[in-house]
Amino acid sequence: MKTFHCDHCDHLVFFENTHCVKCNHVLAYLPDLGVVGSLDPGKELGTWTSPIPRAADRTYRLCANYTEHNVCNWAIPAADRHPLCQSCRLTRVIPDLSVASHKESWYKLEIAKRRLVYTLTGLGLPILNKVDDPDRGLSFEFLADESAPSEQAAAGGEPTEVKRVLTGHADGVITLNIAEANDAEREKRRLQLREPFRTLLGHFRHEVGHYYWDRLINDGNRLDAFRAAFGDERADYGEALKKHYETGAPVDWQAHCVSEYATAHPWEDWAETWAHYLHMTDTLETAASCGVSLRPRRRDDPSVKAIPDPMAASPTPFDNLMDSWFPVTYMLNNLNRGMGLPDGYPFVLSTPVIEKLRFIHDTIASVEIVSLAPASPPPVKAKPVATPVPAKA
Secondary structure, X not given: XXXXXXXXXXXXXXXXXXXXXXXXXEEEEEOOOOEEEEEEEOOOXXXXXXXXXXXXXXOEEEOHHHHXXXXXXXXXXXXXXXXXXXXXXXXXXXXXXXXXXXXXXXXHHHHHHHHHHHXXXXXXXXXXXXXXOOOOOEEEEEEOOEEXXXXXXXXXXXOEEEEOOOOEXXXXXXXXXXXXXXXXXXXXXXXXXXXXXXXHHHXXXXXHHHHHHHHHHXXXXXXXXXXXXXXXXXXXXXXXXXXXXXXXXOOOHHHXXXXXXXXXXXXXXXXHHHHHHHHHHHHHHHHHHOOOEEOOOXXXXXXXXXXXXXXXXXXXOHHXXXXXXXXXXXHHHHHHHHOOOOOOXXXXXXXXXXXXXXXXXXXXXXXXXXXXXOOOOOOOOOOOOOOOEEOXX
């Protein structure tokens, strides 16, 4: 994530901010410019302009989820007739907002999704919603577990049973259980599954990895290379997961995979490694944007090496990313320990895992077509088909 500043007072602002805490100007992320910018009221009601020179002739509106629900902070070109920003259009089902806690969960989910979209865009990956491309598009559904009368209720048994929502991906639809937005619940699940790392953003990155496997591997020309690196995905997926949950990961899993779950099946190995690559690129871009430099390995070497920006216009060689990544993780873990916190990076990357990360880096670098904009706007008088539908309680 890059570092942003208010265009009116130059105060530091963050990707999620909606107002500058120093001058109180309205802020919004401007996808067409790739920045968080301050806004001034436009000539027409509900429109805004930006003092950024590159936006001199542009007029914006705020996303409807910004103005109506305060769960977004993105802007839309005023000429775009859709009420939702490019990120919010990807959400097909939102939680039932009649449940008090669901609004906060939705807010956290959208924050994580916007950061995901930002990273995917920076890496040059195509993003289309299912309205614009029903066959190859992407959409998200945020659902909660449901309680329903149980069959045993009539016999004096439990009055209700819970229908669990499973987080996962299928044919471009990513479903997330909103319980993952609850920090306590997510930590409980992390401990139950003996995971060293479990975050809401990590779920998004993992599941979108499955989506891009379909788009870049299965629909591309790298399937044989994928099988050489990750294994044969034609192995029965259901049986593989059943075996994993019954017997666990092999004792030597760290020698081959980035996580225990990655050992379950080649698809999961890809998704876990893909998520890890996104962790790396986002963190390295943040470090580079903050001006972090790395001291050389030798104390007598006076040079200082700048951290490469993995999302710069010219792709950064993979070896350069890895040369910077390990020192950054050492710094990250030591800073956390200085605050009395667990390691922020509880992973060990073996040589085979690094080569899998290289495969993902090369796969992303091979992408040529980039598109975030919708193929066509919805009819003016029609209800926008991409407007999120609240889920039933």
